[in-house]
Amino acid sequence: MIARCVSGRQEVSATSLTALGKGETWRLALPHYHDNPMLIWLTRGEGRIMMGGRHSGLAPGMLAALPARALIALTLSPRAHGCALSLSDPDSLQETCLFRPTGDADEAMLTNLSNAFLQSDGDFLAEGASRALAALRANEAATPTAADRLLGAFFGRVVAPSPARSSMAEHAAALGVTPTHLTRVCRTALGRSAADVLTGRVLHASRTALQDTDAAIKDIAEEIGFSSAAYFTRFIQKHTGQTPSVVRRKARMAA
Numbered sequence: 001m002i003a004r005c006v007s008g009r010q011e012v013s014a015t016s017l018t019a020l021g022k023g024e025t026w027r028l029a030l031p032h033y034h035d036n037p038m039l040i041w042l043t044r045g046e047g048r049i050m051m052g053g054r055h056s057g058l059a060p061g062m063l064a065a066l067p068a069r070a071l072i073a074l075t076l077s078p079r080a081h082g083c084a085l086s087l088s089d090p091d092s093l094q095e096t097c098l099f100r101p102t103g104d105a106d107e108a109m110l111t112n113l114s115n116a117f118l119q120s121d122g123d124f125l126a127e128g129a130s131r132a133l134a135a136l137r138a139n140e141a142a143t144p145t146a147a148d149r150l151l152g153a154f155f156g157r158v159v160a161p162s163p164a165r166s167s168m169a170e171h172a173a174a175l176g177v178t179p180t181h182l183t184r185v186c187r188t189a190l191g192r193s194a195a196d197v198l199t200g201r202v203l204h205a206s207r208t209a210l211q212d213t214d215a216a217i218k219d220i221a222e223e224i225g226f227s228s229a230a231y232f233t234r235f236i237q238k239h240t241g242q243t244p245s246v247v248r249r250k251a252r253m254a255a
Contacts, residue, residue, distance in 0.1 A: 011087075011088045012085050012126055014083060014117050014125055015084055015086075016081065016082070017074075017076065017081070026204070027204070027207075027208075028075070028076065029073055029075045030201070030207075031050065031072070031197055032071070032204045032205075032208075033069045033070060033071055033159045034070075035068060036086045036087055037065075037066060037089070037090065037093040038065075039063060039066075039085040040058075040063070040074070040083070041060070041064065041110060041113065042058055042059060042062070042082040043081050043083065044060060044079065044080060045060075045077045045079045046076075047059075047075055047077060047080050048075045049072065049074050049075075050073040050074075051066060051070060051073075051096045052070070052096030052097070052098075053147065053150075053189055055191050058098075061110060062099065063110060064099075065096065065097040065099060067095065067096065068090045068093075070159075071159050073200065083114065085113075085125075087129070093133075097136055097139065105135075109131045113132060147185045147188070150185055151185060153175055154175060154182065154194065158201045159201070162223065162224055163201050163202050163224065163225060164205075164225035164226050165224075168182070168198060171198070183195065199239070202224060202225075202235070203236075203239050203240075205224050206235070206236060210244055210247050210248045211247070211251040217229060217232070217233075217245065217248075220244075
């Protein structure tokens with residue numbers, strides 16, 4: 001981990017994608033968010049990333065930019081390696097963006113970021129992050145479509161506290177559309193249904209709470225939005241094949 005000041009009010013922290021996911025595929029692959037803005041790129045291999053209402057390929061030479069609390073799901077090939085920068089200033093990034101270099105300067109910027117990470121050079125990394133943000137600000141964003149706006153609003157609801165508290169029908173009603181329309185838009189843009197996105201988000205929040213905290217299982221169930229601890233247990237068993245207590249115990253044994 002590297003942490004150095006980029007400006008008077010910001011620090012940048014760098015980690016590998018393997019470390020970001022703590023060596024567990026689900027931590028990256030299930031829909032989730034990060035509290036701080038993030039820059040993510042691959043140095044080897046390939047992947048698929050869901051962000052900003054899109055499901056796109058991710059390869060070396062591309063830079064994924066995520067505002068704070070933006071919904072993301074990242075699936076990597078077995079040999080993929082990459083880096084993530086966490087930015088302390090919440091205003092660093094305002095929109096999700098999958099940046100593709102269009103010239104030598106952009107390509108050099110990504111190369112310098114990768115070299116700074118490999119060399120654990122904090123000052124070099126800070127400079128590279130500043131240049132990456134400048135390139136992103138200069139990149140003209142596409143005008144959002146109606147589908148983009150709908151998915152952005154849905155994602156905003158999904159990352160809210162207690163993601164299990166609202167049903168798909170309730171989410172759709174709050175967005176002013178039918179569940180069928182929301183699902184159709186999700187499938188077209190993401191290759192998965194709205195229910196899949198919501199279930200994945202709930203499962204990520206559940207596993208994170210089980211494995212990373214000592215909270216009682218009944219308290220976790222309530223915090224995430226389940227109507228009862230029994231319903232929470234059935235949900236975890238359905239999606240992991242294990243009870244919540246077993247999920248927690250195995251994670252502790254593997255740590």
